Amino acid sequence: MGHFLPSSPEERQKMLEALGLSSARELYRDVPDSVLLNGLLNLPEGLSELAVAEKMRGLAAENKQYKRILRGAGAYDHYIPSIVRYIPSKEEFLTAYTPYQAEISQGVLQSIFEYQTMICELTGMEVSNASVYDGATAAAEAAGMCKNRKRSVTLVSETVNPEVINVMRTYLYGAGTELKVVPAKDGRTDAEALKEMLSAETASFCFQQPNFFGQFEDAEKFIAAVKEAGAMVIMHCNPIALGLMKSPGELGADIAVGEGQPLGMPLAYGGPYLGFMATTKKYMRSLPGRIVGQTADADGNRAFVLSLQAREQHIRREKASSNICSNEALCAMTAGLYLAAMGPAGLKEVASQCLSKAHYLAAELAKVPGVSLAYSGEFFHEFVTVMPKAQEVLAALDGAGILGGLPVEGGLLWCVTEKASKADLDETVRIVKEVLA
Template identity: 75%
Template sequence: MGNFLPSTPEERQEMLGALGLKSVREFFRDVPEEVYREEPLNLPAGKSELEVARYLKALSEENKQYHLILRGAGAYDHYIPSIVKYIPAKEEFLTAYTPYQAEISQGILQSIFEYQTMICELTGMDVSNASVYDGATAAAEGVSMCRSRKRTVTLVSGAAHPDVIATIRTYLYGVGTELKIVPVRDGKTDLEALKAMLTPDVSSVYFAQPNFFGQLEDSEALIAAAHEAGAMVVMGCNPISLAVLKTPGELGADVAVGEGQPLGMPLAYGGPYLGFMATTKKNMRSLPGRIVGETRDANGNRAFVLSLQAREQHIRREKASSNICSNEALCALTAGLYLATMGPEGLKEAARQCMAKAHYLAAELSRLPGVSLPNPGPFFHEFVTALPKQDEVLKKLDEAGILGGLPVEGGLLWCVTEKASKADLDKTVAIVKEVLA
């Protein structure tokens, strides 16, 4: 049994003696008798480290590790450079608390400041926070930022990720703001429908670029329509794609949010991931969460601190912009490290490779009999195919150690990243071809 206690039972008995007590039971004297449990809980007996390691390793082997993952839909299998795995495992980064004591937390604070700067560079926005929980909560906090007394409706594109839509819905249900879904047409947000829905009570519009189906939206037109109606725009982004795509800043979005997992975090069955949020200078004080700022110390040297705390729950309590306290600091550090490792050219190359390989697979698949791409628009690294014998295709791929596209309305949603080689993709196509033959 492991307990991680550095003291022996005898030492503890001595300490009790020093307190003039006989038993640790006396610490519970305020606990009503009927709720104090003398008997142990119904838990297994404690195990040694080796036993636990053996047990959990065996559980990990009950999962299937695919050689090739051609599925995205919010969780992306990018290559993670080795250094990006090693540095965040350093004990001090790992075990420190939120950097309340700036004097002994400069390393964490500076890593967040650098992360904030990189997120601003990626998105083209002015201000980033220190992170929120994931892409879905970033979107929900983003539309919450835009609420106003007069404008009580939020519009969300039906082409957004289903988990993002559901999370926004929950956050808005909390505060009683109405959510309306903008219809989808040919795999994209229906611009004409959006225009018709942009009544004067709309506070913000959320859409994602690329969207859930991988399609590239006509961002300029969507943003222009929203702004014309006096609504703000919260734009969901894939951070890898931002290396090559027009940024939310260039497009004039008010808030840019997204799932930061592609920036060096493993798939890990859904988490920990990273929600990034950035906005314009004008909206800085309504941004939720921690923000690190630069200042000077008593000796005039550069120093970093948690700043603009007047927005936050520990000061404002029920009037805070959000209740967020712990965020995903170590994931933010990881993302900054990933971006520094890839560098500007490396990130652009990763984006270009994702796009090229996805287009290669789409083209090769659509050459097969009965396979079509139902969505006509341009895409980044995800696309939908309509194909016969979908279940059998997935089964045969699975047998070959390939996780195929995700079944969604209209077909399979595929994702290709830089990790897939041409040979991998050719093998995939050959298997699909064989099933369809």
Template identity: 60%
Template sequence: MGTYVPNTQAQREAMLAALGVAKVEDLFCNVPQEMLVGENLDLPKGLSELEVRKKVTAMAAKNRVYDTVLRGAGAYRHFIPSVVKSVISREELVTAYTPYQAEISQGILQSIFEYQTMICELTGMEVSNASVYDGGTAGAEALAMCKDRKRTKAYVSATTDPNVIGTMQTYCFGSGMPLEIIPAKDGRTDLEALKAALGADAACVYVQQPNYYGNMEDAHAIGEIAHAAGAKYIMGCNPIALAVMETPAECGADVAVGEAQPLGLDIAFGGPYLGYMAATKAMFRKLPGRIVGQTHDVDGNVGYVLTLTAREQHIRREKASSNICSNQALCAFAAGVYMTAMGADGLAQAAKLSMSKAHYLADELAKIGLPRIHSGEYFHEFVTACDKLEAVLKALDDNGILGGLPVEGGILWCCTEVVSREEIDRAVAIVKEVC
């Protein structure tokens, strides 16, 4: 068997002797003896590192790694600079727990303070928390932030990522918060329907920008409608797009959230990812989860601590703003390193490249009979009609290309900066042969 127990049999016996106990099982004297599982534990025999490596590597080998990925829909294969993985594999960072002891956790705390600053810069908002689990849970927590005694109902655009909507619905099943989906029109939030839906109980309106179909929403107009009805306005934004598009703050949002996986995290079959949450100063005491603040030590040196903890479960218990304890600290660290490595210019460049390539792909697909099904502006994703959906995706698959995702009305395509023109041309040629 494999083991990470350092004590030898002799040492264990010496420790037992010190305790005046004959065998370690005697320490389990409070456990009703008929409950002990003993030899009945049906697990395989432990293995050496070499054997485990072979076994797990064989599992990984059963997955297919595509050369070219033209699929996004909530998980995006962006370029990750080498420095990101180099930094976040430092074992001090990897193996630390939550920074409860500030004096020996300044590296983690400062990294979060820097991350919070970068998220504020990216969103234009005034305060960011230290992260939540992912974009879906960030959205669900944002809805809860906006609820008060009179305003209890959430409105979410149908153009939101279905996984995010699903997560929100589950959280609302828990809290009892009613949630209404605002229908879409031509791949965007139907503004008239939104206006008509909002009542006196409207707590908030949630919209995704760019939306699930890649389309740019009229974010200003939605914010005005929300505020006119006395509701808070939540925007769920792609962080790469934020490098170039109007910020949630500029659009009047009260809360900005989103999936920050594109900021230096692998697609990794869906996780770990990173939920970011930021808010206006008026809302910041309602933010869930950890927040790091700057302060001084007894000698006057600048230092960082977990702060405003009176919102949190370990202090407030059933009165806490959320139950969140562990978050995605190392992912936030990675995002911080990523944003530092990219800088504002690099991030804008990644956004422009992604968008330009997506437009090139859309134009080329339109030329061969796969037109966009929506009108108007889009970022790095778009939906095309496709009569031979299965055949198209199979042909691409046969050539090592993961095509777009089948959605209602056609295929949802995505390009990021890692896709070259050559790869796009090749994909289009393959599709052309099928169609």
């Protein structure tokens, strides 16, 4: 059996004796006899490090690692620079708690302050929090920020990732308020339907840019209408696309949220990921979660602290803006590190390569007889194809070590990142051709 106790059984016995006890069981004398366990739990026997490593490696080996992943839908396979993978594994960053004791936590605090700054730059907003759990909970928390007694209805576009909509619905069910889905038309938000659904009860409208189908929403067309109706605009955006596309700040959104996973976090079967949230100064005090602020110590040295804590659960209890406590601090630091490693030119280039390679694959696939693109609008690095024998195509690609597009209503949702080479994409097209021939 393995353990991590820095004491021997003899030492522990002596400690018990020092307490006037003869056995460890006496430590549990407040536990009612009827529920105090007598035997051991039905757990396996403990393992040595070598044995447990073998066991876990065996489990990992039961997964299939594709040589190329052409699937996104909320989780994106970007290249992670080596230094971005290495630095967060430093033990101090890794094993510290939330930085309550600022004097010995300046490294964590500063890394979050830098992250907040970069998120503000990326989104064009004024204030960022220190992160929430993921992009879906970020959208749900944002919807919560917008509601009040008079305005309690949240609108969300059907073109938002279904996982995000589902999480929003769950959070709003908790709060006992309504979520209404604005229908899509040709793969984008139906702006006319949205305008009809806006009312004096609308708290906010949430849309995704680029949307779940990869399409760019014609955001300028409906943002003004939402604001005119007195509701707030929540823009759920892809952080890599922000290297190129108009930011939430430029579009006049009130809250920017998104899934930060593309900024240096592996796919990892869904997590840990990172929810980013940024807003304007006006709504700063209703943001959920930690926020790091700059101040000074008595000697005038620059210092960072957890700030605006009057919003938070440990002070406000049932009146807090959210119950969030632990967030995704290490992922936030990773995102900051990724953005610093890429730099302004690097981020723009990643975005441009994703865009270009996705368009190359889309164009080549559309040349294959029987294959067409489901939607005609501008897109970023995801697009939907309509083709016969989609399951056979996916199976053939799978056989070649390629994870093809995700089956969604209406076709296959493909995603191409900078990791895919022209050769990978040509091979993909060749296989599709063969299956459909």
